[in-house]
Amino acid sequence: MRGEDEMTDERAVRLLTPLRGEPEGPARIDVGRAMAEGRRRRVLRRWSGGLALVAVTSVTAAGGTLAATALREGTPVPSPTPVATASAAVSAVPAGPAGPKDCRVDRLPTGRVTKALVTAGDPSGRYLTGRLYNNPSANTIIWRDARILARPTVPGDDGRWSDINRSGVAVGSGFVTDDREQAYVYRDGKVTALNGRATAAYAINDAGVVVGSIGEVLNEAPVRWNSVDAKVTRLPLPDGVTLGRAEGISEDGTVVGSVEPPGKRESTGYLWLPDGTARMMPLPSVGRKKADLFWPESIIDGWVAGRAVFDEKDVRTFASFRYRIADGTYELLAQNVIPALISENGWLAGDLGGPVVLAGNETVKLPRHPTGGDYQISSISVDGRVIGGSSSFSLPGDKVGNDPLIWTCR
Numbered sequence: 001m002r003g004e005d006e007m008t009d010e011r012a013v014r015l016l017t018p019l020r021g022e023p024e025g026p027a028r029i030d031v032g033r034a035m036a037e038g039r040r041r042r043v044l045r046r047w048s049g050g051l052a053l054v055a056v057t058s059v060t061a062a063g064g065t066l067a068a069t070a071l072r073e074g075t076p077v078p079s080p081t082p083v084a085t086a087s088a089a090v091s092a093v094p095a096g097p098a099g100p101k102d103c104r105v106d107r108l109p110t111g112r113v114t115k116a117l118v119t120a121g122d123p124s125g126r127y128l129t130g131r132l133y134n135n136p137s138a139n140t141i142i143w144r145d146a147r148i149l150a151r152p153t154v155p156g157d158d159g160r161w162s163d164i165n166r167s168g169v170a171v172g173s174g175f176v177t178d179d180r181e182q183a184y185v186y187r188d189g190k191v192t193a194l195n196g197r198a199t200a201a202y203a204i205n206d207a208g209v210v211v212g213s214i215g216e217v218l219n220e221a222p223v224r225w226n227s228v229d230a231k232v233t234r235l236p237l238p239d240g241v242t243l244g245r246a247e248g249i250s251e252d253g254t255v256v257g258s259v260e261p262p263g264k265r266e267s268t269g270y271l272w273l274p275d276g277t278a279r280m281m282p283l284p285s286v287g288r289k290k291a292d293l294f295w296p297e298s299i300i301d302g303w304v305a306g307r308a309v310f311d312e313k314d315v316r317t318f319a320s321f322r323y324r325i326a327d328g329t330y331e332l333l334a335q336n337v338i339p340a341l342i343s344e345n346g347w348l349a350g351d352l353g354g355p356v357v358l359a360g361n362e363t364v365k366l367p368r369h370p371t372g373g374d375y376q377i378s379s380i381s382v383d384g385r386v387i388g389g390s391s392s393f394s395l396p397g398d399k400v401g402n403d404p405l406i407w408t409c410r
Contacts, residue, residue, distance in 0.1 A: 088282035099359030100409030121379025125386025129161035171201035196232035211246035222246035305340035343384035
């Protein structure tokens with residue numbers, strides 16, 4: 001979870017930010033490229049937390065045909081777990097530590113490549129991963145301490161790294177056909193395929209556990225690799241559910257993702273816990289209105305951050321929350337940031353008409369890069385002081401430029 005322009009090829013992760021709400025200026029979508037690659041983009045949009053409402057509605061015509069092919073690949077599905085339907089208590093975010101100070105923004109080096117994105121970062125903030133464009137020798141890049149470490153190639157179209165851990169081990173995927181992805185790992189200077197066919201890898205923790213999905217486009221089921229050398233195994237789903245993705249994993253082994261409940265054509269949040277149990281994330285309320293869906297966007301030990309979806313007639317609205325796993329309660333964020341990427345101290349990074357960090361009720365505006373028009377935030381370190389992201393800007397001839405950026409604060 002989420003056509004897509006080149007700035008948002010990688011988010012997702014998770015991410016189609018130009019379509020997530022009312023635009024602030026001219027559209028920055030490369031229309032020709034989006035049309036040519038529209039089908040494979042649908043899988044990214046459908047599961048990316050709905051960051052593109054237009055794209056989400058465009059896939060609903062598939063209807064009941066999705067479940068019939070969801071289990072084509074991989075090992076048998078474990079016994080299903082029960083679906084929890086409880087609603088959740090909601091409170092305001094309490095005052096927390098003061099926000100980051102003295103932040104600066106710098107463009108990350110890319111050699112001679114002029115167009116690039118940041119796609120993910122590790123918990124320490126030392127490693128960032130990115131996507132390179134118009135570069136025949138490599139399609140991705142990895143930075144360590146804001147310097148180029150490697151420029152590996154992910155096989156297939158739209159090769160990308162979705163996550164990286166403190167050891168510099170990255171996981172990602174590439175499209176081998178319009179309907180099928182393959183998951184890959186970068187380790188010790190080499191790119192190799194993860195076990196399984198028609199797989200995609202979305203997250204890795206410091207223990208080396210990887211989570212993702214298996215199945216063809218629009219027919220994914222959630223999976224886990226216990227290590228980058230392990231066989232892929234399916235994660236259990238509730239009774240009657242066949243579609244879902246595992247999208248994030250914390251250091252304690254908690255997995256967060258999305259599943260498509262019976263009778264719905266969109267996904268909502270789901271948790272697989274370290275003790276082997278699993279549960280649907282409850283739905284928060286704002287005022288007297290209960291959310292229709294919840295789209296998780298990040299996880300850190302004990303917390304999930306994301307957006308609640310409220311549908312009424314032809315209007316869809318959102319509210320950003322953080323969710324405490326231990327007691328199943330929500331805290332309503334002071335601002336609706338997209339995406340909501342959470343740090344260990346509770347700060348949240350995202351876009352709010354510009355790059356920001358939320359610290360309790362404080363909104364810290366991050367400095368804009370001189371070339372930036374729109375921004376996509378892709379990572380925040382556990383201490384909240386290193387943020388990775390990208391800017392998007394117009395070029396002559398309806399072209400789109402992108403700069404990979406790093407914000408460092410104290």
